[in-house]
Amino acid sequence: MKNPISQGKVVLMLLVGCLEIFSLIPPCSRPPRIPLNSTKKYHQHAPTTVVMRLITHNMLKSNVKGVINGFPLRIEAEKVEVKETEFNSEFVQNLLPKVDWPALRGASKELGMDELPEEMDEANKTDDSFLQLVHKLLLDVHVLEGSLVCPETGRRFPINNGIPNMLLHEDEVA
Amino acid sequence: MTCFIRYILLQVAGLRSQGMKLRHLESFLSQVDGFEAPKWGLEQYLTPPHLAARVLHCVASYDDLEGCAVADLGCGTGMLLAGAALMDCDETLSVGVDADPDALSTARGNLDKLELNFSLLQADIVVNNGLPFRRVISEGSNFDTVIMNPPFGTKNQGVDMLFVRRALAFAPIVYSLHKTSTRDFLMGCGAAGCGKHVQAEVIANMQFEIPATYSFHKQKSVNIDVDLFRFSRRNSEDMEEAITG
Numbered sequence: 001m002k003n004p005i006s007q008g009k010v011v012l013m014l015l016v017g018c019l020e021i022f023s024l025i026p027p028c029s030r031p032p033r034i035p036l037n038s039t040k041k042y043h044q045h046a047p048t049t050v051v052m053r054l055i056t057h058n059m060l061k062s063n064v065k066g067v068i069n070g071f072p073l074r075i076e077a078e079k080v081e082v083k084e085t086e087f088n089s090e091f092v093q094n095l096l097p098k099v100d101w102p103a104l105r106g107a108s109k110e111l112g113m114d115e116l117p118e119e120m121d122e123a124n125k126t127d128d129s130f131l132q133l134v135h136k137l138l139l140d141v142h143v144l145e146g147s148l149v150c151p152e153t154g155r156r157f158p159i160n161n162g163i164p165n166m167l168l169h170e171d172e173v174a
Numbered sequence: 175m176t177c178f179i180r181y182i183l184l185q186v187a188g189l190r191s192q193g194m195k196l197r198h199l200e201s202f203l204s205q206v207d208g209f210e211a212p213k214w215g216l217e218q219y220l221t222p223p224h225l226a227a228r229v230l231h232c233v234a235s236y237d238d239l240e241g242c243a244v245a246d247l248g249c250g251t252g253m254l255l256a257g258a259a260l261m262d263c264d265e266t267l268s269v270g271v272d273a274d275p276d277a278l279s280t281a282r283g284n285l286d287k288l289e290l291n292f293s294l295l296q297a298d299i300v301v302n303n304g305l306p307f308r309r310v311i312s313e314g315s316n317f318d319t320v321i322m323n324p325p326f327g328t329k330n331q332g333v334d335m336l337f338v339r340r341a342l343a344f345a346p347i348v349y350s351l352h353k354t355s356t357r358d359f360l361m362g363c364g365a366a367g368c369g370k371h372v373q374a375e376v377i378a379n380m381q382f383e384i385p386a387t388y389s390f391h392k393q394k395s396v397n398i399d400v401d402l403f404r405f406s407r408r409n410s411e412d413m414e415e416a417i418t419g
Contacts, residue, residue, distance in 0.1 A: 015179070050282045055267065056293045059316055063303040071308045085266070095267075098310050139266050157306075163278055166297040166306040174303040 051081070051142035051162040054107050058100055058138070060164065062150035062157070064172045070150055072103035073157070075110045077146035084140055092131045095138065096120070108137050200227040202260055206253045206284050209277060214388050216274055217325035217333075221253045221351075222383050225400075230257040232378050232402055233321055233349050242318035243267035247299050247341050250274075252281035254321050255292050265291040269317070271305070273298040299340050300333060307344050317345040326353045335360065338405055342372060346407045354379065354399035371408050378402040 062070035105116045114133055117124070124130045147156040148164055155172070158165050203223035212218040221229075233239045244263045246254050249270030259265050270292055272278050278294055285292055298304040310316045324337035334352055341348040352360055361374055380402060385395040 050285055050292065050294050053266065053293060056269065056295070059308055059310065060295075060306050061308040063306045065303065098314070098316075100308070161282065163282070163294045163296055165275075166295060167273065168298065168301065168304065173301045 051144060052159055052164055053139055054104060054141055054143075055095070055099070055138040056164075057107055057143070057148070058103050060148065060166070062148075062152070062155060063166070063174075064150055064153050064155050064168065065174045067150060067152045070152060072100065072106055072151065073148040074151060075107055075143060075146060076149060076156075077111055077143050079143070079145040080111055081142045081144055082136070082140050083142060084136075087132055087135050089128055089131050092135045092138075093125060096125060096134070099134075099138065104134075104137060111141065111143075113137060113141060196227055196231060199230065199257055199260055200224055202288075203227055203253060203257050205288065206256050207251055207280055207287075209251060210280060211276065212387050213274060213276075214329065216248075216277075217327075217329050218250060218274070218277065219323075219382075219384055219387060220251065221323045223253070225351075225380055225382055226253050226257050228378070228380060229254065229321070229323075229349065229351065229402055230261050233258075233319065234261050236377075236404065238319045238347055238349070239263050243316075245317040245320045245322075245341070245345060246270045247305075247320060247322045247337055248272055248324050249281060249294070249322075250277050252284045252290075252292070252294075254323065255281075256284060256288055256290060258321060259288075259290045259292070263319075267317075269293045269295055271295045271297050271299060273300075273304075299337060300330075305340055305344065309343070315345050318347070320345040320348040320350075322349070323351045327356065328353075338403075342405060342407060348403075348405040350403045350405065351380075351382070351400050352403055354401050357401050360403065373406050373408055375404050376401045377404045 057073065057075065060071075060073055062073060064070065101116075101120050105118070108114060108116055114137070116133070116137075142162065143159055144162050146159050148159065148166075149156050200223050203226050206220075206223065208220035209218050212220075230239065239258060240262045242263050244255070244258045245268065246252075246258075249255055249272050252270055255268065255270050258268065270278075270281060272281070272294075273296065275296060278296055281294055284290075285294075295306075297306055307316050320341040322337060322341060325333045327334040334350075334356065338348060338350055341350070357376060361376075378401070380400050382398045382400045383395055384391075384398060386393065
C-alpha cells in the first residue's frame with residue numbers, strides 16, 4: 001500500500017480534530033467585561049470613575065493625635081454627583097450591618113439628600129423602596145470635591161478629584 | 175474507551191480555560207500604566223502584570239476574591255486592584271490606599287482608562303495612626319481581603335511587617351508579597367509580629383522581575399525570588415490583641 005493509515009493514526013487524527021473543535025469553541029469563561037482593544041478615550045482631565053462614596057465616608061475617621069472618636073467626619077461638599085447603579089436588594093441587606101446608621105443619616109443631611117429615619121427597624125430591612133434609598137445614598141452619591149472635617153478638632157481633610165487626603169501633619173502623628 | 179477520551183478532553187479543556195483566564199488577565203493588566211517617576215524612598219516598583227496575574231489567581235483559588243471587599247495598602251498605580259476587578263471582586267466596596275499623590279494620580283488614570291469603580295484614599299500606612307478607618311467589628315471587618323505588594327523593607331527595615339500588621343487590623347485575610355530571603359524572619363517573628371493569633375503560610379513562590387528603575391541599579395533587570403504569604407486571623411475575638419500586641 002502506498003498510503004498506509006494505521007488504526008493508531010486514525011485515533012490520533014480524531015483526537016487532534018476534537019482538540020481543534022475545543023479550541024474553536026471558547027471554554028466556558030465569562031466574556032471580558034472590558035474589551036481588550038477598547039477604543040474608549042483616555043480622559044485624564046475629566047475623571048469619572050474615582051469618587052468618594054458615602055460607604056467609604058462611613059468607614060473613615062479622623063486619626064489626628066489626641067482625638068478620641070473622630071467619627072463621623074462632617075462633609076463639606078463642593079461638587080456632588082449622583083450616578084445610578086444597578087440595585088440588588090440582597091447586596092444592600094448584607095451591607096447594612098457594616099454601616100453606621102447615624103453617620104449615614106448625618107451625611108445624607110449634610111448633602112441635602114433624602115431624610116432617613118432615626119432608627120432602622122426590622123421592617124425597613126426588607127422594604128425594597130427603603131433599601132433602594134440606602135443603595136442610592138451609599139453607592140450612587142459621589143463627592144468629587146470638598147472636605148471632610150474632624151468632628152473634634154475641626155481639622156479639614158480635602159477631597160481632590162474624589163480622593164480624600166487623610167495624610168497627617170507631622171505634629172498630628174501619634 | 176470513549177469515556178477515557180472524554181475525560182482527557184475535558185481535562186485539556188479545563189486547563190485551557192485556566193490558561194486563557196491567566197493570559198487574558200495578564201494582557202488586561204499590561205494596560206496598567208506604571209510610575210512616572212518612581213520614588214526610592216517609598217520603594218516603588220511596578221508589580222509586573224505577569225506576577226500580578228499569578229498572585230490574583232492564587233487568591234482566587236482560596237476563594238478570597240469573588241464578591242469580596244478588597245483593599246490594597248500601598249496600591250501604587252493600581253495594578254493589583256485592576257486585576258482583582260477583572261476577577262470580580264466587589265469594586266464599590268474596595269479601596270486602594272497610598273501615601274504618594276503622584277502614584278494615586280496615575281492610579282486614577284488607570285482606573286479611568288479601564289473603567290473601574292474603586293475608591294482611592296491618600297493616607298500614610300507607615301505612621302502609627304495613619305490609616306483613617308473606623309473599626310467595623312460587629313459584623314466582620316472593614317474589608318474581606320487585603321492584597322498588597324508592600325515595600326520589601328530594603329530601604330526602611332521592618333516596613334514590610336508594619337504593612338502586614340496594619341492590614342490585619344482591617345481585614346481577616348491578608349495576601350502579601352515578600353522577599354524569599356526574609357521568609358524565615360517573617361515566619362519566625364510569630365507571623366509578622368502579630369503573635370499566635372495570626373497564621374502565616376507561604377502559598378506560592380514566584381519571581382519578581384525588577385527592571386532597572388533607579389540610578390543605582392547596574393543591571394538591566396534582576397529577578398528576585400518572592401513569596402506570596404497568606405496571613406489569616408485565627409480567631410476574630412483575638413483580633414484586638416493580635417494587632418496591638
